[in-house]
Amino acid sequence: MISVIIPAYNVEKYIDKCLESVVNQTFKDIEIILINDGSTDKTDEKCLKWANRDKRIIFINKLNEGQGTTRNLGINIASREYIIFVDSDDWLELNALEEIYNYITKNNADVCLFDYYEIYKSEFGDLEKKYINMPSSIEKSVNVFERKDLISTMITILCNKMFRRSLFIENNIKMTNNICEDLAILPLIFTKAKLICHLKQALYNYNLIREGNMSTNFSRIAEVKDSLENLKNNFLKDNLFEEFYNELYELSFSIIKIFMRRAALNLNEHEFEKIKNLFIGFLNENYGIYTKNNKLIDGNVYVWGSYNTRIIVHKLLIYNQNLKKHFCSSSIISAMSTKPKELNNIKINSNNNFRREMIEYDINKTIMNLSKSESESIDFLFIDLLEEINDIMKLSESYITKSAFFDEAEIKLDDSYEILKITDSNRTKLWKKYCSEFIIFLNNNFGNARIVLIKTKLAEKYGTYNYVESFSNESEIRKINSILDEYYEFFEKNIKNIIVISLEDMNYKFTDRNFEYGCHPYYFNSIYYNLIDRQIRLKL
Secondary structure: OEEEEEEEOOOOOOHHHHHHHHHOOOOOOEEEEEEEEOOOOOHHHHHHHHHHHOOOEEEEEEOOOOHHHHHHHHHHHOOOOEEEEOOOOOEEOOOHHHHHHHHHHHOOOOEEEEEEEEEEEOOOOOEEEEEEOOOOOOOOOEOOOOOOHHHHOOOOOOOOEEEEOHHHHHOOOOOOOOOOHHHHHHHHHHHHOOOEEEEEEEEEEEEOOOOOOHHHOOOOOOHHHHHHHHHHHHHHHOOOOOOOHHHHHHHHHHHHHHHHHHHHHHOOHHHHHHHHHHHHHHHHHHOHHHHOOOHHHHOOEEEEOOHHHHHHHHHHOOOHHHEEEEEOOOOHHHHOOOOOHHHOOOOOOOOOHHHHHHHHHHHHOHHHHOOHHHHHOOOEEEEOOHHHHOEEEEEOOEEEEEOHHHHHOOOOOOOOOEEEOOOOHHHHHHHHHHHHHHHHHHHHHOOOOEEEEEOOOOOOEEEOOOOEEEOOOHHHHHHHHHHHHHHHHHHHHHOOOEEEEOOOOHHHOEEEOOOOOOOOOOOOOHHHHHHHHHHHHHHO
16 A cells, blocks of 8 residues: 655664554555665664564665665555655654545545644753644645645645656656755656645654765755756756746745755855855846846845735745835824824834834834935835734824734823724825824835835635635625725825735735635735735746
C-alpha cells in the first residue's frame, strides 16, 4: 500500500523518535525504506538495529551523495502504490498513514496534501508546536489547471504530501542535491496529477530545532537560485511556462523572500547585498515583465489603511523591512485632528506590539508629525479606506478612531465623548472636509512617492473556492460598502497622479472560511490578494 522513504544523515539524536513513530503506525501495510547517506556519527548503527527489529524496514547503507540522490534511490526501490517522505529528524502522528491513505484512496487522488506541526523552541526554551495549514483550501479533489493558485501558494516541502509513485516513475522526475530541491519538482508533479486533495489534519511534526538543519544553514544559500532555475526549466521543457507564468513568479518570489529574511539574520551586510542582487538578477532575467524598472520590490513603502494592504504589500516586497511604517486602525478624521488632551499619559493595555503601536499612532497623530526626511525617503504610499468603517469618538474638539485595537486595550475614558458611526448622515460631510486636508497634506509631504489607492471594501460573503454564503449582516455590509464607494470616488477625484487598483471579479470577493486571522468581512482569500498584487505589478 505505502512506501515510507527516510533518508538519514548524521541524525543519531533524532532517528529513534522518527522510526518509532513510523513502525508504530496504526496502518500496518507499509514498507520502510531507510537509507543511511554516509553518516559520520552512529546513525548507521541505530538504523541497523531498527532494521533487525522490524522486517518491514529495507535498510540501505551507502556513501554520502546528498538528500536528493538518496530520495531518488528510495523512489526507485519502493514497490508500493503510494509513497511518503519522512525526514529523519521529524516524526509522524501515530495515525498519520491510516488517515492519509484512507483519504487519498477515497478521493482517487494522485497527491494528498495534509497539515502539519512546526516544532520549535519558545523564548523560554520550551518545546512548542504550531499548526500549519494550507494557504489555499481544497474542499474537494481538484486539478491544478483548475486551481492554479495551488502552485503560487504552495508549501514547497515533500513531507506534508503523499504521492502516487507512478507520478515520479512515468514522468522521470528526479531531484537534485541543491538546497530547496523540493521546490524544483513539486509544481511539476502537481501538473502531472489528475487529482489533488487536502486532508485538514496535522499529521506530521516538522522539526525546526535541529542544528545544521537545511532550514538554517546558509553556506549553500546561492543554490536556491539554482533550484529556481530548475523549476523554470522544468516548465519550459513541458511548454507550461507561459501558462503558469504568474504562479511561478509568485512562488519564486515567496521563496526568495523566505531566504532574504533568513539571510538578513545570518549574513553580514556585504553578503546580504550580494544575495539580494543575485535574486533580483534572477527575477529580472526570468520575470522581467514584473520586475525590470520596478523599484517596488526593493523600495521604501508606507501603508495607510487596513491589514489587507499590509498583506498585499508584503507579497510585493522582496524584504518585508522595506515596509517602513503602517498606519492601521486610523481614520482620516482622527489623523487630521489634534491630539486630545484627555489622552495625555494614557495607559494602553495591550500585549501585542503592533496593535499598541497602531493605537499610539492614532492618538498621537503620528503621520502628521513625520519629518521631511522621513516622508521624502518613501518611494510608495499604499492607501485603502477600509479603516473608515470604524466608529469615531469626538473628545472636546478632537477625534479618535474607536477601532477593535482601541477597544481591546481597555483605555479608560470618562463618558463625555460622542460616537460618530460611518452610517451617520453628518459623518460623510465631516469625512470629506478632513479628507480634503489629508490630500493637501499628501501632496505637500509625499511628492516623491507614487501613491497607490487600493479600493478595498468589506466582503459580503464567506466560504471556500467551491461554495460561499452570505454573512448574516450582509445588508448592513452593503450599506457600508456603498458609503465606502462614495469615499473612494471623492478621494480619487480630488488627488492627482495616483494609481487605482480594484478587483471587479465578484467570484473572488469573499472571506476564506479558514482565514488565518479569522473569518471576518474585512479579510479576503489568497486568490484575491494574488490578483490585486498582479494588477499592482503590471501598473508599476
